[in-house]
Structure formats: C-alpha cells, structure tokens
Amino acid sequence: MMRRLATLATLLPALAVGVLVAAAPASAALPDRFAFVQWNGSATVPTGTTPAATTVVTGPPGRYRILFPGAGASRGVVHVTAINEVPHWCQANTWGPAGADEVVYVDCYKAGGSPDFTPFTAIFESSSPPTIAINGRFGYVDAQPTGALVSQFNSSGAVNSVTPVGVGAWLVKMPNLSTPGPVDGSLQATAVNVAPARCKVAKWSSAPSGQQILVNCYGPGGAPLDTRFTLTYQYQQSLYGAGWPPKYFGYLWNAPPLGPASTNFNSVLGPAVNTLMPAGTGLSLVKFPQLAVTPATVQVTATGPASDFCNLIMPWMYSGTDIIVRDVACYTNAGARIDSGFLISANSAF
Structure with a gap:
C-alpha cells in the first residue's frame, strides 16, 4: 500500500492537495478546509486521521474535544459515527475555529440516552464560493430548528433552503444540484445539540431541478425532536467535496435491499x-473495492421513517486494495437489532 501511495504521489502531484487543503485561503476551490479523525477509545488511528497531528481529549462522560490543526473555518459541517459492538450514537455539540485550527466537540450516548465514552469517526468540512466546475454534485446545510441556516454550500452556486414540516422534520432543498433521478447520490445527517439527539434521512428525491431531502430527528426516547442538524449531499464527489481523479471515495444505500x-x-x-452482504439481523458487511488508500474515513447515517439508528460495530479494515466495513449495525430506539436502511460513505484524504 505504501508503494502504491508513493507511486501515485510521484505520478500525480495533485495528490498533495489532501495535505495542503487545510492551509488554502477561504476563497479557494472546493473544499476550503477538511479534516477527519478515527478515535479507538484511547488514541487517534493514523490510517483514519488527517491531519496526522489531530488530537482528541476526553471530557465529561461521552464528551470529546477534537483539535484539527490548520483546518480552522468559520462555517462548515460536522458528521460523526459511533464505533461500538453495542448500540451507541454520536452527535456534534459545537465547533469553530481557534486561530488556524478547528475545534470540534462531540458527544456520544448509548441506547436510552446516557452519555458514554465510545470509539468514533468524525469529519469536518467547509466550502465557500467561488465554486469551480466539478465532476459531480455537492452541497450541505447546517440548520437551526427553525430552518434558519447557520451555513450552507451548493456546488452549483445556488442557495439551499430548510423548511420545518412538523416536529423533528424538515424539508431540505438543494436547487440546481441536477441528477437524472429518481434517487441519486448519497447523504449524511448528524444532530447538533448539547442534549442527546440523533438525525436520519427519512427519504429523498433527485431530479434535474435538484435534490429534496426529508430529515427527521429524534430524542433519546424516540420521540420527534426539534434540533439543529447538519446534512451533506454527495453525487460522484467525496463527502468533503473533492473531486476525482485522483480522489478515492465510494458510497452505497442499503434501502434495504440495495438501492438503485x-x-x-x-x-x-x-x-x-460496491457490495453489501447481510451478516445477521441488523448487520451488514460492506465492501468498497479499490479504495484502500489511507488515511480514510467512513460515515454511516440511518434512513427510513422510524427512529432507528446505526453505527459501526468495529473499525473498517483495509484488505489488499479494498475497504471492508464489518459491520454496519442498525437498532431500534430501544437498542434491538433491526434490518433498517442506511447510507454509508467511505472517503480517502487523497
């Protein structure tokens, strides 16, 4: 693998973008900033972390302070996924720049809503105009419960919108992110709250006019909850907006069964x-062939109309040139395994 990375770096100097992005000016091509981290419960994992000097400090039960050096930005979005053999979820608490760095606070909970320490994987990304032509489509929102936008980005240059449509439910529109339809690409959603909350993609539709996504959020008891949330859309782009080649990324929707x-x-x-193999009730083994270029991050978001949630039961693995996720686990609000829908996205820094 190291030989493969060295060869690619020699042949494609643009690969260095994965390292230099954090130092790019705010008006740079998409993305301005990105960083991600894998935390194994006691240390960061180099193959799942960029920049390499990223640090994680534990606080009160379930609370983590992540410092991404050189990735500071006054906007952007955070996504986080718990990694545990028993049902857990993680959410964003707050984030923002501290000088040149980005500081992100993450909170994690076990089923029922009690704060609990757990391994996790988290990603931060920030983009701003002017945009450049890209291979696919990319957009995000950071929205208050009222639908007011804390920040947003749309690779077409259009302005996204968020409209409440009920308690714990919002219609997100990303105009001009045109795809053939009826459903194209992938999404990740994350709750932003100081109290336990989680969010998911209830459904979405794609069309030449853009993307429309219904986001639902819930409290620890499974009741709909009004909360701030982040949502990122990717279509033939990485989860942090960078294009390809030479980027390495993939995504998959388990509806279930597999989406289109x-x-x-x-x-x-x-x-x-990309393939999915059922591994038991509520368990799915996912394979992303040819994407094992490190460091890389994997994120998961549940889909569907109920309060189910999903996590990873163990860190993803690198097998030859492939990324293997064994397994995605999905649960009812009470923590029982269930064959629920989910979206999964794997993304390399290079």
Missing part, C-alpha cells in the same frame, strides 16, 4: 460495484 445503481458509486470502478 445511482446510489452505489465507486470513484475508481464506477457505479454499482
């Missing part, structure tokens, strides 16, 4: 090549 080919993409091999 347009929701299963691999930046090396194209559509419909």
